[in-house]
Amino acid sequence: MNDKQIDELIDKALQEDGRLPEGLSERLEQYIDNLAAGEQTKKISLVRRRFIYWCGGVAAALVIGTALFFQTEYVQQKPTTADTFSDPMEAAIAANKALAFMSTQLNKGLDEVSDAQQEIHKVNKIVNKQLNNKEEIQ
Structure with a gap:
């Protein structure tokens, strides 16, 4: 819901009853803003989590690659019998x-x-x- 729809709903409720508790519209707007911020935070945490997994994958690939490089280098440098x-x-x-x-x-x-x-x-x-x-x- 956007702000315009929220304002329309509040106006409609005011016209039907004529009275609302004090500060209800502000509390509703604040609650809706908090929900929107929470959704935004979830999206950010999801992006962070994906980034951390991606970095972990890259780090694991580097470790495996380095280990394989040194392993093959070690195998090639075995002393030969004379x-x-x-x-x-x-x-x-x-x-x-x-x-x-x-x-x-x-x-x-x-x-x-x-x-x-x-x-x-x-x-x-x-x-x-x-x-x-x-x-x-x-």
Whole structure:
């Protein structure tokens, strides 16, 4: 409603009854103005809220973009392995020593397994003999 319509309604009410409470028209106008200001405030708060959401989205995009940039830069800068020997002969000698060490350790381990297997075989013989003796007694 605009001011002209409000004034017409007030005039119409005055003509019908002839008397209105004092200050009613001013209070009505003030109330209507307050309602209009409230609607304007809601519109402004809606605009502010949209602006804040928009800024938040932009900030999130910047953070994600920066993180991805540094992540890809970090991945590209991983150190590469370098040869430990510049002379191929030294490398061959070191490899031979390493393989010989590994071979002796493996042989020691296999000997231990073989010894353990023989002990287990002896224990199994004794257990089987005892079980067979008990079966004969019963």
